[in-house]
Amino acid sequence: MTPPFTPSSPPSWLDEIPARLADIERAHLLRRRRVVQPAGGAHLLVDGQPMLAFCSNDYLGLASHPALAAAAREATHTFGVGSGGSPLVSGHSAANAALEHELAAFVQLPRALYFYAGYATNTGIIPALVGEGDALFSDALNHACLIDGARLSRATIHRYPHADLVALEAALAASTARRKLVVSDAVFSMDGDLIDIPALLALCEGFDALLLLDDAHGFGVLGPQGRGSLAEAGLTGATASRRVLYMATLGKAAGVAGAFVAGDAALIEWLLQKTRTYIFATAAPPLLASALSKSLALIAAADDRRQQLDARIAQLRAGLAALPDALGWRLLPSHTAVQALVIGSNEAALAVMESLRAEGLWVPAIRPPTVPEGTARLRIALSAVHTADDVDQLLRALHRHAAHAPA
Numbered sequence: 001m002t003p004p005f006t007p008s009s010p011p012s013w014l015d016e017i018p019a020r021l022a023d024i025e026r027a028h029l030l031r032r033r034r035v036v037q038p039a040g041g042a043h044l045l046v047d048g049q050p051m052l053a054f055c056s057n058d059y060l061g062l063a064s065h066p067a068l069a070a071a072a073r074e075a076t077h078t079f080g081v082g083s084g085g086s087p088l089v090s091g092h093s094a095a096n097a098a099l100e101h102e103l104a105a106f107v108q109l110p111r112a113l114y115f116y117a118g119y120a121t122n123t124g125i126i127p128a129l130v131g132e133g134d135a136l137f138s139d140a141l142n143h144a145c146l147i148d149g150a151r152l153s154r155a156t157i158h159r160y161p162h163a164d165l166v167a168l169e170a171a172l173a174a175s176t177a178r179r180k181l182v183v184s185d186a187v188f189s190m191d192g193d194l195i196d197i198p199a200l201l202a203l204c205e206g207f208d209a210l211l212l213l214d215d216a217h218g219f220g221v222l223g224p225q226g227r228g229s230l231a232e233a234g235l236t237g238a239t240a241s242r243r244v245l246y247m248a249t250l251g252k253a254a255g256v257a258g259a260f261v262a263g264d265a266a267l268i269e270w271l272l273q274k275t276r277t278y279i280f281a282t283a284a285p286p287l288l289a290s291a292l293s294k295s296l297a298l299i300a301a302a303d304d305r306r307q308q309l310d311a312r313i314a315q316l317r318a319g320l321a322a323l324p325d326a327l328g329w330r331l332l333p334s335h336t337a338v339q340a341l342v343i344g345s346n347e348a349a350l351a352v353m354e355s356l357r358a359e360g361l362w363v364p365a366i367r368p369p370t371v372p373e374g375t376a377r378l379r380i381a382l383s384a385v386h387t388a389d390d391v392d393q394l395l396r397a398l399h400r401h402a403a404h405a406p407a
């Protein structure tokens with residue numbers, strides 16, 4: 001017999017949720033979503049208001065490219081909309097299969113596996129590679145999904161200070177684990193700096209470690225024809241190492257959605273067999289794969305867009321260098337589309353964001369826990385669709401704010 005259902009007596013932990021939300025708000029950490037609509041170039045309608053946006057990862061401006069939309073539309077005639085199942089059952093459509101070959105060829109690595117999201121890629125492949133008793137080495141500024149994948153794996157985690165390869169070498173040397181995995185962003189998502197890939201790989205070669213490189217912010221933008229930071233480092237094609245698993249996302253510069261991991265054919269086959277986020281999830285819709293095939297062709301031919309982006313990066317950095325030192329604002333070193341202006345406290349960063357918003361400029365303030373305490377910042381994301389005027393507007397507004405901010 002089922003016991004009678006009696007509500008437990010108060011207080012319930014559920015009653016604490018509103019107070020806990022209020023705590024988040026008091027710490028200036030409450031996040032709000034804005035409803036956005038594209039309005040041409042880098043312009044958006046944000047909650048109905050026109051804004052000039054510096055917050056999109058659509059670095060080449062391909063997300064709204066008519067050729068991608070046409071490819072997706074066209075694909076729906078052949079494939080319909082949904083994939084219908086896991087890739088290991090019935091979801092591996094001809095479009096997805098073709099895309100995997102194109103991705104491998106594009107990044108000049110033997111084989112690729114196409115996923116529906118970058119978050120699921122990293123949280124899935126890390127536990128497929130290492131487990132209890134193995135060792136994982138992780139840069140302190142790695143993206144959240146690399147951190148979550150590391151935790152899920154149950155491997156022993158050695159977190160080394162950001163980009164500190166001396167500390168990494170010491171940790172690798174001290175480890176007696178038979179399987180070692182080093183995981184790192186290639187371009188760090190909140191700082192914009194690029195890791196020294198050849199040096200990182202040399203360490204992995206020396207200590208029989210595998211390197212998982214997340215190039216979410218380099219793919220499409222860096223390297224010859226946008227083939228990514230591993231290609232820029234000259235470590236693809238004939239000079240590729242079987243010790244590198246190259247992962248990149250397809251919702252940023254590629255302008256669509258999804259991700260892939262590429263590398264040695266046996267390693268990729270292993271991931272296909274063992275990655276739970278791949279096996280137990282519905283495959284990406286084929287219309288996205290068709291759009292992505294088109295996107296790869298556009299990326300390869302987009303030197304003009306990459307030059308445009310580089311010009312805007314140089315313009316922004318030159319303009320920010322002229323800000324008064326007394327404020328204590330700090331522009332982090334970066335030659336990528338991600339430009340971080342560290343303000344300091346959450347409150348001060350939010351104040352700058354709000355004053356820019358009042359002028360129709362949308363630049364997100366990134367706060368802990370996304371970045372370390374005391375380093376709240378503006379994350380200025382540039383795109384090939386920004387004009388010189390757009391960047392000038394942002395610079396003028398920041399200089400005006402700086403002139404009025406308490407030093």
Ligand SMILES: *Cc1c(COP(=O)(O)O)cnc(C)c1O
Nearest residue numbers: 117118119143189214216249258
């Ligand atoms: C955006 C991002 C991801 C997650 O990719 P999604 O496709 O958005 O899930 C993974 N790693 C890094 C470094 C990212 O910036």
